[in-house]
Amino acid sequence: MTENQISVKTREKRTVLIVDDETINREILGMLLSSDYDVLYAENGREAMEKILEYSETLSLVLLDLLMPEVSGMEVLKEMKETPAISKIPVIVMTADYDSEVVSLDLGALDFISKPYPPQNVILARIRRIIELSEDRQIIRQTERDGLTGLYNLDYFYNYAEKFEQYHKNVDMDAIVVDINHFHIINERYGKAYAERVLRAVASKLREYAGSLGGIVCRKEGDTFMIYCPHTDDLSPMLDAASDELEGDEATQGRVHLRMGIYPSVDKTVGIEQRFDRAKAASDSVSGNYARNVGVYDKELYEKELFAEQLAEEFDRAVDECQFSVFFQPKFDVRGDEPSLSSAEALVRWNHPKLGFISPGVFIPVFENNGMIQKLDRYVWRKAAEQVKRWKSEFGVTVPVSVNVSRIDIFDPEIVSVFESILKENGLSAGELVLEITESAYSDDEEFLISTVNSLRDMGFRVEMDDFGTGYSSLGMLTRLPIDALKLDMIFIRNAFSDNGDMRMIELIIDIAKYLGVPVIAEGVETAEQVATLKEKGCDIIQGFYFSKPVPPSDFDAFVAKKTAV
């Protein structure tokens, strides 16, 4: 028995409502119960409904006479069943008519007491048993359900899915994931109460639709729903049904969109969690795609998954065999007449013995997903610090190096001490390393993020917000989060300098940086024209192929040598 159950069972007196039109019956029952229970009375069905609604929070049981003038006991039962707030309050019906028993049990009564009344101890035992039973059921219901939406929570969902499978071995099943696009923006822009209403609306539509197919639904976390149901060829009506209320919503004017990932006719030799990982991968494959909102797990995603698994398996050996190396790309300060080297960014490279060079764009997301990034990042941070130390001793100058810090690192309670020891090992101060945190890491647990960034800045680190413009942090968030620079994502440079280029995004971001009082760094800058325009618009620092690709440390020496020569 859990602590929760004990406290429920030892709670003070339960409240019981006796509904009977005959005064004598009310008095007999009242006398029987009053030493163990707080007793309420109602003389007819109408009064009963009033009391039930009034005491819905505390009422443990209703003893209901079936035969009453005006509103009958049957009608009370029916109404209770249809009113969610009181539908779970247990009812024992009291009747002399055996035929009505079956009907009332069908209507949701849990038990009956015949009239004339059986002996006192029989009545008391029945009442106690029904109250206990329904309280236990309620506790189970609470633990297996998500409080906000009433859907199953994850553990129970997997449990029921597996149970379903045991009894329906030959039924073809689909694993489905439904996500709300940019849910955190909805949260920010329209408020928590509105966002919760969206979650509840989507949940109830999904439950209704999946239920009609014989499926079950859970809310995994935040805005991710999972559905397991017998195979259907076309699931887009489910997505339409779930989007229904959102389209016509006045507040958001149809700006809230859902997307769906389907792993159809699941392979049952694959574990239940992995089936939903596949559906999730399908959903993510259409994330940010305005033309398509349904993704299907197919051969291409399967091959991607296999490749990711292979990379994950080889990771430890790759670290041991030093297959990873760190390249450096210069960042130039363009505020003066001549660009001058201001710092470098450390970028990891994987030189795979069989596959050759693998792009970080491929393996970083894999390692971010499975948590291995932490080990890789620490390795890169160490290498970067060693490099700063070497340049210092060989050239007598500090070229600060910025390292990438993943979302997982931020939520690692050891991050501060890891950096402390890296600095100590290399005799560096925190000003000699810079931390780049990608903007998409900013949306999670805001409080924790802010406190980690604060601790790192207190140590003396400068923190730059990487890939700015691709995540969805709000201005409000930016003003709460202390940062030292904004790194404009290269997508804006691409867009601005493409055929129908539009500089407005860049201008806007530069304005935001000015407002925050921090410099702007542009990355992915490839041409002299881009450098000139960005400089003119007010960009402070530039990184990109125009100056140099990321290069091995020995090639970077030339930049350091040039800096010292000035």
Ligand code: C2E
């Ligand atoms: P990022 O941190 O935004 O790094 C900038 C990326 O832009 C690098 O890609 C760099 O090579 C590329 N780049 C720089 N200038 C230009 C240019 O002028 N044109 C073009 N087309 N590209 C340019 P890279 O090295 O492939 O890295 C991709 C991403 O992988 C990085 O984006 C970063 O998010 C991640 N990454 C790289 N190394 C690490 C690492 O050690 N740890 C972590 N957590 N992430 C890393």
Ligand code: MG
């Ligand atoms: Mg970076």
Ligand code: MG
């Ligand atoms: Mg970047």
